[in-house]
Amino acid sequence: MFSFEVISQKQLFQYFVHEAAPPQIDLTVRLSHYGLVETPLQAVYGQLSANDVAEWYRKYGNNLFAQNIRNFLGLKSEVNTAIGKSLVESPANFWYFNNGLTILVEKMKKQAIGGADRSVGIFECSGVTVVNGAQTVGTIGRTLVGISEAALQARIIVVDDPNSSMGQLITRASNTQNRIDARNFVALDPQQERIRTELLVSGVNYEYREGETPVESADGFDFIEGIIALACASDEISFVALAKGYVGGLYADITETPYKALFNAGTSSKRLWALVLLGRRIDTYLRKNHDKSSPTVRGTVVHGNRFLMHCILKELEKIHPHDGGSTFTDQEVEASASSMLNKIDAVVQSDYSDAYLARLFKNVSKCTAIRAKVLQ
Known part of the structure; x- marks a missing residue:
């Protein structure tokens, strides 16, 4: 014999929260x-x-x-x-x-x-x-x-x-x-556990505490990959520069910006996971399809990967927002990635031909100037 009980979405979520604890x-x-x-x-x-x-x-x-x-x-x-x-x-x-x-x-x-x-x-x-x-x-x-x-x-x-x-x-x-390390104190932020629990309901594994098994798979990711994705999707070039030059600076103090600007009560777990997946698609495409014979293109893909990701995400945002509810076609991702890489390469060769690329893409003022030209 079977019996059925109608439950609300709230009750179902509470059940998953209990099971995840x-x-x-x-x-x-x-x-x-x-x-x-x-x-x-x-x-x-x-x-x-x-x-x-x-x-x-x-x-x-x-x-x-x-x-x-x-x-x-x-x-x-x-x-x-x-x-x-x-x-x-x-x-x-x-x-x-x-x-x-x-x-x-x-x-x-x-x-x-x-x-x-x-x-x-x-x-x-x-x-x-x-x-x-x-x-x-x-x-x-x-x-x-x-x-x-x-x-x-x-x-x-x-x-x-x-x-x-x-x-x-x-x-x-x-x-x-x-x-x-400052990384460890992230575990004291209740928003991290909220995000982990919400994602677990959707079958996604999110690990934010150091010592947990690293997750970077089709159904999971860890805190570092997550905060880099949020930094690259933000409007703040300083966050993007930190994501490349000193990722620890993004969470050096969990009570202050930039951490609080990235992880707070308004941070959507759905959007976070969508950004991580989109970032992986962009990275995979660029690694496989860039012009390896061009030193500046090759250097931009390696040293400017966070800035490049930021600009591509901003370009894709013109199609529809990164709200976690929309998906981009492969054609949209590839066209935006290829176009943005070419634009950045053109500006670098024109304005910063003598620059050391590893430093260039950590410089907030110069990255701001490049962004103004490629996203106009």
């Missing part, structure tokens, strides 16, 4: 030589067995780091290689060598066992996320074989909502003490 993790945590903090937030700190941490990772993997600014980066990084070496070669001293973990939980309750004795305590924790120490947890989980005497320090802080301002402040503060 990482599972809630509940752990029984055993700490030795622990201490308690009651205010302003409830917290506990103490020594944690590396054996327990290994079990966590083997069971939950990167879901443990759902609110962290990055996932486990693998065993080949310099830092993680050092962590693994000390774990294997000097397990008795691991506590002294390692910075430990910062864990946020939504709820925590101590088991009655042990009473007031602080030598050992067992804590029931729900809504667990490791906000600092992902590399330690991942390395232990991937390296540890058998039983180890290694221990590490851990602090567990109760925050009702890890996404709250306090949860994000703790995450940011505990990570700025380590070698962290």
Whole structure:
């Protein structure tokens, strides 16, 4: 027997949001030589067995780091290689060598066992996320074989909502003490998760957190490819120049422009994906069909690819807007790409014949001048 229920589009979207969210993790945590903090937030700190941490990772993997600014980066990084070496070669001293973990939980309750004795305590924790120490947890989980005497320090802080301002402040503060790139703090922007969830409903994989499997396929892309596409589609030549010369400058501060101009509540996930796909089509065509015998054409395709993309997108925009709902024919894309490359090449040969192209296309004022001529 089958039954049917009519649901709204909103209910269907909420279902996908729920399915896309990482599972809630509940752990029984055993700490030795622990201490308690009651205010302003409830917290506990103490020594944690590396054996327990290994079990966590083997069971939950990167879901443990759902609110962290990055996932486990693998065993080949310099830092993680050092962590693994000390774990294997000097397990008795691991506590002294390692910075430990910062864990946020939504709820925590101590088991009655042990009473007031602080030598050992067992804590029931729900809504667990490791906000600092992902590399330690991942390395232990991937390296540890058998039983180890290694221990590490851990602090567990109760925050009702890890996404709250306090949860994000703790995450940011505990990570700025380590070698962290500005790229990692993108994960703290709720717009990134919104875009990921909306795209997932459409079957598109979008990865914005460092450490996640890189995606550049027919059904997915990552943050870097996305922000470059948005920069090239913007009206700001300075954004285009950054996309070529210093892409990190686009997200150096996620609270300021240019990042906020590109990623905000008005950023359409549908449009973003459409721009990425259109950019790939343009890149593929230009790489295969440009005049390889011309030094300036060849140099423009290589060194001016972001500026060239920007001008082609602006030219195509005259046909219809890049709203994610319209598609361009191959003929439209190829005609615009070929025409724009020839126009830029003509201006470069006329006005900048002695210029070093790698620098030319990073120069905002000169790119502005070239754009004025080719898009008139």
